[in-house]
Amino acid sequence: MRRPTLIALLAALMVMAMTLGASAALAGQMTKETTKIADTFEDTIPAGEVCEFPVGIKEVAKGSDTAWFDSEGELVKAHLRINGTTEWSGPGGTAVENWAWSGWFDPATETFKQSGNKWNVHKNGPVLNDKGLIVFGPNDEVLKVAGPHEQFDNGFGALCDAIG
Numbered sequence: 655m656r657r658p659t660l661i662a663l664l665a666a667l668m669v670m671a672m673t674l675g676a677s678a679a680l681a682g683q684m685t686k687e688t689t690k691i692a693d694t695f696e697d698t699i700p701a702g703e704v705c706e707f708p709v710g711i712k713e714v715a716k717g718s719d720t721a722w723f724d725s726e727g728e729l730v731k732a733h734l735r736i737n738g739t740t741e742w743s744g745p746g747g748t749a750v751e752n753w754a755w756s757g758w759f760d761p762a763t764e765t766f767k768q769s770g771n772k773w774n775v776h777k778n779g780p781v782l783n784d785k786g787l788i789v790f791g792p793n794d795e796v797l798k799v800a801g802p803h804e805q806f807d808n809g810f811g812a813l814c815d816a817i818g
Contacts, residue, residue, distance in 0.1 A: 684730070688720040691736060705814035710743035732759040742775065744817030749777035764792035777816040 699709040717736030724730050737754035757768040768788045775781040786801015
């Protein structure tokens with residue numbers, strides 16, 4: 655469910671790479687650019703995609719992204735550091751998710767490695783817990799998962815039960 659924020663952040667990073675890359679090439683050396691991020695996302699997930707009922711989602715995220723460019727102005731690597739809260743709403747109430755992670759994008763392999771995940775959903779106690787490492791491939795496929803990732807292992811059943 656992190657896809658909307660992740661995709662928006664990667665798109666912003668690519669725009670930054672195209673606009674800042676030219677200045678890096680002029681400098682003739684490796685350069686680093688850092689941008690602060692603040693984003694809000696709100697949507698309704700249709701019934702059947704996560705739960706049997708529609709799920710409201712409201713997310714607030716903040717963090718930073720840093721991009722490194724070579725002497726030709728090409729993106730060499732990028733690092734995202736982000737945290738936020740998400741409210742999951744259903745007919746039975748709302749569960750609050752607190753999350754934080756750090757990730758590296760490698761343009762050569764088009765992979766994104768998300769590490770140090772903290773993803774906890776609470777409603778009158780813990781609902782889902784997620785932490786560890788996830789590596790996404792060029793087509794958003796999951797290449798590697800390490801650590802407890804309850805939403806990958808067991809789906810979102812516990813979340814649906816909590817807000818249903």
